[in-house]
Amino acid sequence: MxxxxxCCCGDYCTHxxxxxxxxxxxxxxxxxxxxxxxxxxxxxxxxxxxxxxxTFGHQPVDEYQDSPEGKRGATHIVCARCVTWTHWRDIDLSVGFRVPWPCTSAVVLGISPRPASHAT
Known part of the structure; x- marks a missing residue:
């Protein structure tokens, strides 16, 4: 017990x-x-x-897999779910960019370890 x-009711508890x-x-x-x-x-x-x-869809994927860049050996590991959107309202254009792995959600969920910070 x-x-x-x-008790989360506070002062108005009805229990x-x-x-x-x-x-x-x-x-x-x-x-x-x-x-x-x-x-x-x-x-x-x-x-x-x-x-x-x-994982709620937060998994590492190679963005260049099955692409001309990938066939030349390039890799870019990104989150399968996370996208950052950029909006240009003057020309009514929105472009989504994949978030590099590990995304913040993957670190919070414990799927991936927190990357080491770069101290200067």
């Missing part, structure tokens, strides 16, 4: 005192979708349970 201070709420059994994915994430400081990386199969 949760303690009285865990009987003491405010005791039953714990809900749910999967880690459902908990994450409901905004219930483990503390990233307190919980070690290997104990942050998020199934490896849940």
């Amino acid at each position: 949760l303690s009285d201070t865990d 009987q005192m003491p405010r005791m709420h039953a714990l809900k059994q749910m999967s880690n994915t459902k908990a994450a979708m409901d905004g219930k994430l483990p503390c990233l400081v307190c919980v070690p990386h290997d104990l942050r349970a998020m199934p490896d199969t849940v």
Whole structure:
């Protein structure tokens, strides 16, 4: 059971005192979708349970695969899902650019490690 201070109702609580709420059994994915994430400081990386199969489409792909550039050996690894859009309103043109891998979502989901920062 949760303690009285865990009630999210605040001052307008409609629960009987003491405010005791039953714990809900749910999967880690459902908990994450409901905004219930483990503390990233307190919980070690290997104990942050998020199934490896849940990528939400964030996967590395070679943008140049099956293209003339790719046949010449060029590679450009990007996220399969993330696109950055640039809009030119004066000529009514929108162009999407793939986000380089790893995207921010892949790092947050734990699919890819955080890239090392370039300290100057």
